[in-house]
Amino acid sequence: GQSLEQPSEVTAVEGAIVQINCTYQTSGFYGLSWYQQHDGGAPTFLSYNALDGLEETGRFSSFLSRSDSYGYLLLQELQMKDSASYFCAALYNQGGKLIFGQGTELSVKP
């Protein structure tokens, strides 16, 4: 099947760094995306990796290792507003089939 695994919840303090890991099924895999969702609102796109390595966008970075079927989202200089659910999502063909993980709920404490 096409399923993804990520931790259900993570807690960190303001100013810290947190890494959210994601593993995925390799069959038909094309690329890995990350989305953020606040309180059941609309998920919003954060980043995308098609090639191995690190992609950096401000305080957020995303990493992919295709050989390990693994990726992670790195959030630096955590702020209270970063408290949200974070989803990894695997693109399973270039035609657009995007399958989401169960989500990781991040709580940022003062």
Place this chain on the structure above:
Amino acid sequence: DAGVIQSPRHEVTEMGQEVTLRCKPISGHNSLFWYRQTMMRGLELLIYFNNNVPIDDSGMPEDRFSAKMPNASFSTLKIQPSEPRDSAVYFCASTLLGEGNSPLHFGNGTRLTVT
């Protein structure tokens, strides 16, 4: 751009009734997706369309669910008859498929409650 527009925002209905959810994608986008979100099952892909053609409906839970995209600016998801286990938030998303990354733009969702 107004973004992806979904209606209604909330729907409460009784078991056995027909429910129709509506979505207007972002103008110029050529792909449209319907997802369902629950605490237990997360964000499930139900169906997606490319250029108004259904590509993959393997996520549609059963024959009670149907989706249409009669033109590039409108799609519906219909549940008939509805059941309490259909209660969820239903999201529509659109994107412009092309080379490389095509991020999904989500609507604000329709919260469906079936009693």
